[in-house]
Amino acid sequence: MKIASIINGAERMDGSGETMEVRNPYSGDLVAEMTLADEKLMEEAIENSRQAFQQTMKKMPAYERSDILRRASDLLEEKQEEFAEIVAREAGKPIKHSRAEIKRSIQVLRFSSELSKHMTGEVLPMDAALRGDNRMGMVKRVPMGVIGAITPFNFPLNLSLHKIAPAIAAGNTVIFKPAEKTPVSAYMLAKLFQEAGLPDGVLNLVLSTGKVAGSTLVPHKDVPKITFTGSLTVGKIIRDTAGFKKVTMELGSNSPNIVFEDADIDDAIERLVNAAFGYSGQVCVSAQRIYVQEDVYDEFLKKYVEATNNLEIGDPLGEETDFGPMIDEDAAKRIQEWVEEARNEGATIETGGDRKGTMMYPTIITNVKKDMKVVKEEAFAPIVTLMPFKTEEEAVANTNDSIYGLQAGVFTKDISRAYRVADNLEMGGVWINESSVYRQDNYPYGGVKLSGLGREGVKYAMEEMTEMKFIGVRL
Numbered sequence: 001m002k003i004a005s006i007i008n009g010a011e012r013m014d015g016s017g018e019t020m021e022v023r024n025p026y027s028g029d030l031v032a033e034m035t036l037a038d039e040k041l042m043e044e045a046i047e048n049s050r051q052a053f054q055q056t057m058k059k060m061p062a063y064e065r066s067d068i069l070r071r072a073s074d075l076l077e078e079k080q081e082e083f084a085e086i087v088a089r090e091a092g093k094p095i096k097h098s099r100a101e102i103k104r105s106i107q108v109l110r111f112s113s114e115l116s117k118h119m120t121g122e123v124l125p126m127d128a129a130l131r132g133d134n135r136m137g138m139v140k141r142v143p144m145g146v147i148g149a150i151t152p153f154n155f156p157l158n159l160s161l162h163k164i165a166p167a168i169a170a171g172n173t174v175i176f177k178p179a180e181k182t183p184v185s186a187y188m189l190a191k192l193f194q195e196a197g198l199p200d201g202v203l204n205l206v207l208s209t210g211k212v213a214g215s216t217l218v219p220h221k222d223v224p225k226i227t228f229t230g231s232l233t234v235g236k237i238i239r240d241t242a243g244f245k246k247v248t249m250e251l252g253s254n255s256p257n258i259v260f261e262d263a264d265i266d267d268a269i270e271r272l273v274n275a276a277f278g279y280s281g282q283v284c285v286s287a288q289r290i291y292v293q294e295d296v297y298d299e300f301l302k303k304y305v306e307a308t309n310n311l312e313i314g315d316p317l318g319e320e321t322d323f324g325p326m327i328d329e330d331a332a333k334r335i336q337e338w339v340e341e342a343r344n345e346g347a348t349i350e351t352g353g354d355r356k357g358t359m360m361y362p363t364i365i366t367n368v369k370k371d372m373k374v375v376k377e378e379a380f381a382p383i384v385t386l387m388p389f390k391t392e393e394e395a396v397a398n399t400n401d402s403i404y405g406l407q408a409g410v411f412t413k414d415i416s417r418a419y420r421v422a423d424n425l426e427m428g429g430v431w432i433n434e435s436s437v438y439r440q441d442n443y444p445y446g447g448v449k450l451s452g453l454g455r456e457g458v459k460y461a462m463e464e465m466t467e468m469k470f471i472g473v474r475l
């Protein structure tokens with residue numbers, strides 16, 4: 001399969017002439033060959049998106065945007081198996097999890113279709129202010145123009161749709177720059193939107209390196225907004241070059257989960273195995289730090305190791321597979337080094353620690369110190385650390401001792417404690433009796449501290465992709 005950028009409805013094999021291979025991280029099989037866009041093609045795409053905003057999107061009524069998004073969701077539902085399979089092949093995500101991702105993506109399109117009809121503003125009581133008599137004031141929400149959407153490999157479809165669908169719902173046009181590792185689902189998505197009747201130029205897919213996006217898209221004068229999901233390192237670079245533009249940043253975390261002694265331990269274990277090892281921990285809200293209250297620590301550890309060892313490991317395309325490879329060998333080697341470093345500093349590897357090619361086995365680490373990389377930095381890998389604690393205050397203080405603050409999970413049956421802890425955690429979101437990894441697509445999702453800027457979740461993303469415009473009348 002050969003794929004290329006799609007600009008103004010046309011596939012652009014010209015690009016820079018350079019190509020890149022997309023390979024299945026498990027088998028090494030060739031999935032596709034993509035032609036990369038250079039700076040010139042990116043410029044052309046941006047100019048086309050600018051024109052499409054002026055000539056097409058500004059005139060398109062909300063009911064039409066809504067219909068297109070609804071058709072896209074129906075088409076994705078019809079083709080869900082095809083999309084799930086490609087995500088499994090290009091990202092190495094177990095097919096069960098890939099299917100779940102596509103189901104969520106369908107919903108994101110449906111929420112966007114519905115909300116495109118509800119971009120309401122407000123009428124202000126102008127006479128509340130001195131000299132305001134005989135005046136009327138209203139606030140409208142208006143689209144911003146060309147939105148630059150830069151996305152990562154880990155949820156190649158759903159995290160892309162969290163940007164593209166609200167952008168279209170709000171009446172913008174989009175330059176879509178997917179991750180180099182997972183361009184095939186992105187390409188299929190652009191085609192799907194064409195089939196759903198989205199006019200040419202409203203969604204321009206630019207398959208390029210991060211470098212081209214960074215030098216051309218991010219600082220471009222005709223792109224008023226960049227929405228990015230990815231690593232803190234790249235997020236910082238983008239923030240620095242974006243200058244005065246608005247940016248939404250969904251970055252990482254070393255997500256904490258707290259298990260109190262009164263929790264339903266078996267239930268917590270089931271959820272936390274998935275939270276730590278689902279898609280090999282390559283999830284922004286993957287459980288990386290688990291704080292367990294002293295009295296139940298030994299029981300938790302024993303059962304947690306057992307449950308982890310029961311994961312079905314293998315080919316992402318296998319129906320029974322729970323756990324597959326990492327995205328590439330470099331990622332797996334990097335995390336293995338972190339684990340070795342922790343071991344040399346006195347940590348105990350309770351299970352895992354080994355690697356074969358891209359496969360890093362599920363790894364549980366105890367006897368850690370808070371300044372070890374495996375605790376303090378974002379692992380984005382199938383490793384998790386377990387730490388005992390005595391008091392609630394200690395658990396809260398340890399949890400907050402991080403540069404990140406995205407989502408946390410708290411397991412307890414004590415409702416007062418649950419709310420108290422939720423209030424005291426420095427996080428964008430807190431789940432009670434659910435793990436940090438759980439997310440629904442209709443609530444505000446995003447981080448505090450270095451986990452990000454702004455929020456996603458269709459309604460909230462639409463707010464970030466529109467401007468408020470005040471219109472006043474002197475009667």
Ligand code: ADP
Nearest residue numbers: 151152153178179209210213214230231234237
């Ligand atoms: P991940 O490895 O999780 O995909 P990255 O932060 O490395 O996270 O990449 C996320 C996205 O950012 C990708 O689409 C990548 O191509 C893009 N990217 C990488 N470097 C830059 C950059 N300097 N400017 C803009 N985008 C970049």
